[in-house]
Amino acid sequence: MTMPRIKAVLAYDGTAFAGYQVQPNARTVQGEIEAALKKMHKETAIRIYASGRTDAGVHAAGQVIHFDTTLNIKEQNWLKAFQALLPDDIVVHHIEYVQDDFHARFHAKKKEYRYRLFTKPFPDVFRRNYTLHVPYTLDINAMKEAMAFIVGTHDFTSFCASKTNVEEKTRTIFEADILEEDGELIFRFVGNGFLYNMVRILVGTLLEIGKKERSPLDMAEILEAKSREKAGATAPAHGLVLWSVHY
Amino acid sequence: MTMPRIKAVLAYDGTAFAGYQVQPNARTVQGEIEAALKKMHKETAIRIYASGRTDAGVHAAGQVIHFDTTLNIKEQNWLKAFQALLPDDIVVHHIEYVQDDFHARFHAKKKEYRYRLFTKPFPDVFRRNYTLHVPYTLDINAMKEAMAFIVGTHDFTSFCASKTNVEEKTRTIFEADILEEDGELIFRFVGNGFLYNMVRILVGTLLEIGKKERSPLDMAEILEAKSREKAGATAPAHGLVLWSVHY
Known part of the structure; x- marks a missing residue:
């Protein structure tokens, strides 16, 4: 008999985690979620699988994430019981029974990933963990021009951290744009997958490019070069949010 | 010779503080600010005075806040040097030399105080420390009706924590209203002063009143009663923000 499989959608504040993946002696998202599920399943360990780290x-x-459960309770009750056992920097939004092979x-x-910049002169103390503070002028049109080059199917070797095990570095970007709202510039990227960093x-x-240290046209050259060294610095982690995953 | 007096405007995230006022063995806003000023003044202690705790x-x-300084530097440089010494949950927005008697x-x-409610079904993990999560329906018109009773000059004894030393409990509320934005209901109160809690x-x-457990008309009766016991529960601290102070 196969166990029912569950798909769960969740949000977390990454500030107090050493990342998603379980590691010894560190507080991780996976570790906290699996600990909550273990409590729900009378101390039986439950392994979870995420869309990515x-x-x-x-x-x-x-x-x-998905995981298999031995509990047979309604989705709404599942959600409430699960939420009650999670720390307050992880919130479950949705629980759904899915097919065994999901x-x-x-x-x-x-x-979809989003990267939030806070662009006013002083940092916003309430958004300091969720936005990169960029108090200088950025050329938005130049950045949009550069973003147009990455839409489509490309080898993104130049935009992948060198410490990676992934061989195949071709990905398709469906959308790349910039939203402006509430003192923020938000870079939005929708793709079929993303490489490390x-x-x-x-x-x-x-x-x-926004600071005019480089030209928008450089983006095409960087892609072409297939070399991490040609691209810019890695922006800090805290501005980045995994926005949504679609199936 | 009198020392120049400085007025500073600052924002802080209250989450990791045991409150504003200095107390032994606790991290406080006043303690962190005075520690930063002490560093700026070559280990001379500087006492600060806030608009309120x-x-x-x-x-x-x-x-x-205001304080006196022996440093004679331009306001913009003052601001930068001060900010550099503060922890990242306190941000200085403005520094200004003022008259000695300010x-x-x-x-x-x-x-102005604001109280933020997050009203969507699931808590927003990124606003959990800044909003009270209220996932049930509130009657906004009933709450607005009740708020109209507090505008004006009243004895607010019913709305003051019993542990207070303040004798005179008459205050004037100039404005009281509700803003709706971005999934939030924001209670806004502008007054000449506010009692404890x-x-x-x-x-x-x-x-x-919003949950229809009480009538909007109760507000007038509660004011009239001059008794803390007649009013409702004290809402949690984390939804409250001291928005601005005017001189």
């Missing part, structure tokens, strides 16, 4: 300090508004990582078709390196490069 | 967990967007507390003419007791009472 997030680094230390990176947040999620809509991370998706896989949070392998079946993800689209992911890819969004943060893209943002670091875009900031150099 | 805020309790543990209460935030400020525009707290005002007093942050005694000269305050108007103060006054805004939090007002909000606790308004929530009972």
Whole structure:
């Protein structure tokens, strides 16, 4: 008999985590979620699978995980019982029974990441953990021009941290744009997948273009070069949020 | 020779503070600010005076303090040097040399407090320390009706924590209204002064009216009774922010 499989959508504040993935002697998102599930399952360990890992300090508004359960309770009750056992920097938004073969990582078709910049002269003390403070003028049109080059299917080797095990570095970006709201500039990236540090390196490069240290046309050259050294610095983790995952 | 007096406007995230006022073995806003000023003044202690205290967990967007300094540097440089020595949950927005007799507390003419409610079904993990999560339906019109009774000059004994040393409990409320923005209901109170826990007791009472546990007309009766027991519960600290102080 197969155990029912559950898909869960959750948000977390990455500030107080050493990242998503379980590691010894560190507080991780996966560790906290698995500890809550173990309590729900009378001390039986439950392994969870996420759409992907997030680094230390990176947040999620809509991370998706799956796991198998022996509990047979209604989705709404599942959600309440689960939420009650999680720490207050992780919030479950949705619980759903899914088919046995659903896989949070392998079946993800689209992911959206956002990177938030706070652009007013003084940092906003209430958003300091969720936005990068950028108190200088940025050329938004130049950054938008540069972003147009990354839309489509490309080899993103130049925008991948060198310490990676992934061989295949071709990804498709469906959308890349900039939202302006409430004192923030928000970089938005929708793609079929993202390499290690890819969004943060893209943002670091875009900031150099926005500051006019580089030209928007450099973006095409950097992609072409397939070399991490050609791209800009890796932007700090705390401005980044895994916004949503689509199946 | 008198020392130059400085007025400073600052914001802080109250989450990690045991309140504004210095106390032994606790991290306080006043303690952190005075420690930074001591460093700036070659280990000479500098006493600061605020427009008023805020309790543990209460935030400020525009707290005002004054102090005297022996340093003779330009305001913009003062601000930068000061900010560099403060922890990242306190941000200075403004520094200004003022007349010798300026007093942050005694000269305050108007103060604005805001209390933020997050009203969507699930808590927002990124606003959990700055908003009270209220996932049930509130009757906004009933709360507005009740708020109209507190505008004007009244004895606010019913809305003052019983542990207070203040004798005179008459205050004038100039404005009291509700803003709706970005998933939040924000209670806004502008007055010439506020008693201990006054805004939090007002909000606790308004929530009972919003949930239809009490009538808007109760507000007039509660004021009239001059008894803390007649009012509602004290709302939690973390939704409250000292928004601004006017001179």
